[in-house]
Amino acid sequence: MSRVKEGIRQKKDGHYELPLQFKKDNPADLASKEASAAQLKDSCWLKGPDFLWQPNLSVKHIIVKVDDPDPELRKAHVHTVKAENTNPLISRHSKFSAWSRAVKAVARLKKCVRRRSGGQVWTDQTTNLKERRKAEFFIIKLTQEEAFADDIKKIKCNRAEKLGKxxxxxxxxxxxxxxxxxxxxxxxxxxxxxxxxKHPAILPRKSHVSDLIVKYHHERVDHQGRGMTMNEIRANGIWILGCGSIVSSHIYKCVPCRRYRRTTEVQLNSPSRNSQMNDIVILKDECTPRNEWKLATVVEAQPGRDGMVCKLKLVLSETSVDKGKPHTRLINLERPIHKIVTLVEAN
Ligand SMILES: [Zn+2]
Structure with missing residues (x-):
């Protein structure tokens, strides 16, 4: 392909032409031209290019130079990828949801390694305060090495002034x-x-370890506010960058805090009395004005499973005038409880 590219030349009409030696070896070139049967018989159409019949293919390295304004040149986009080496122990910390458990696990692990290297047998002995404190600093150090790798290098070489203001x-x-x-x-x-x-250990803002520490100290101060949680963290020798916003964000998401700090619920008015037989009620009717709502008498009120009456059987009298004489008739109907208003209670 590179050899083909080398010999391609552009014609005056803008089309591209292959060099002659490639035309001879290109069977596809015959398909686009007129050729007799005799010509086809001896051509490479049937037997392929000559160089394929040679026992050893000649390999020729050619440096191809393609001009930038070549319209047939496909533009390729290359993305650079920066791989960062993360400490496997740091990624393991994301499995923990409590700081104390993460510290205990690391302390036990370190104790196990010490015993193994000393040739002792592993026992189920718990870790002491000193070991857990060492494990805390071990985790903090790992987190710092991951988050501030470049800055630590500069500080180690006494070039702290190069950190930038x-x-x-x-x-x-x-x-x-x-x-x-x-x-x-x-x-x-x-x-x-x-x-x-005096000199608290610095932790980055975006780190699972920082989140665990904020959660741990927030629970230690019994879910008190932002200021108390921040004071507790700093009093324990830890300085988290952007601590205030992390603590506020944690308190916002903290379930007990949401429960304690929510607004007071308003008690709903429950009905003081069930409807009874012989109550005089007004029938609500959305289609007519209120002064035309009809009166009815309750004839049956059956309480449901919860002891509350949901449906009423009513009777109402309707008077009509026929040939100058009033006629009164009784109408039986059923209504849900929310469609009536009690006017006069039976007792
Ligand atoms: Zn809380």
Missing amino acids: RNKLYRLNAYLDANNILRVGGRLSQSALHHDV
Whole structure:
């Protein structure tokens, strides 16, 4: 194909023409032209191009140069894909829905590895506070390494000033402690506060670990508001970037908070009395004005399974004038309870 491209030339009428050696070897070229039976017999139409009958095909590497304005050139779009290596332990954290369970699982895992490497047999012993605290920092460190990989490299090489003034870590005066955990710097270094409170560990805004920590501390303060939850997180030595909005978003989605903070329900007025026999009622009629609604007497009121009357049997008297004499007749009918208004109660 590349050889064909090399020899193609454009004619004056805008069409393209194949070079002569390709025309001879191209059986399809014969189909578009007039040829006698004798010519066809010796042509490549029946036996194929000559080079296919040779025992060894000659391989010739040709560099093809195609001009950009070639209208027959198909434009290809190439997408670049950037693959990011994620730590498998970080992706495993998304399986946990509670921070305490994630910490316990990592602490037990680390304990198991330690025992195995020391040649000891695994026992069902629970982890202690120190081990769980170490596991917390281990998870935080992994999360930081994933989220702030480039920034940590710069801080390690003492090039923190290259972070850029818009970088949040630059504004927090972030530094790496002895355990390589990214912490907030700042002016509180001389204060008497605990080290973790003075220099909290920094966590990214969009991270499952950050969400778990917000959920854990929000539940620890018994579903109190945004300020109390944020204070609890910071008092435990953690600084989440954009913490306020994450906490607000969590409280908005928190089921107990939605239940506690919803508006007070208004009690519906339930009927104080069931309709009874001999009640005088007015029949609602949407098609006539209210002052023309008719009166009726209840003759039967059967309560349903819930003890409430839903349907009434009524009788009403209708008077008509025939030849100057009034005629009164009784009409029996059934009405649902919501279609009547009680006027006079029987008792
Ligand atoms: Zn809540």
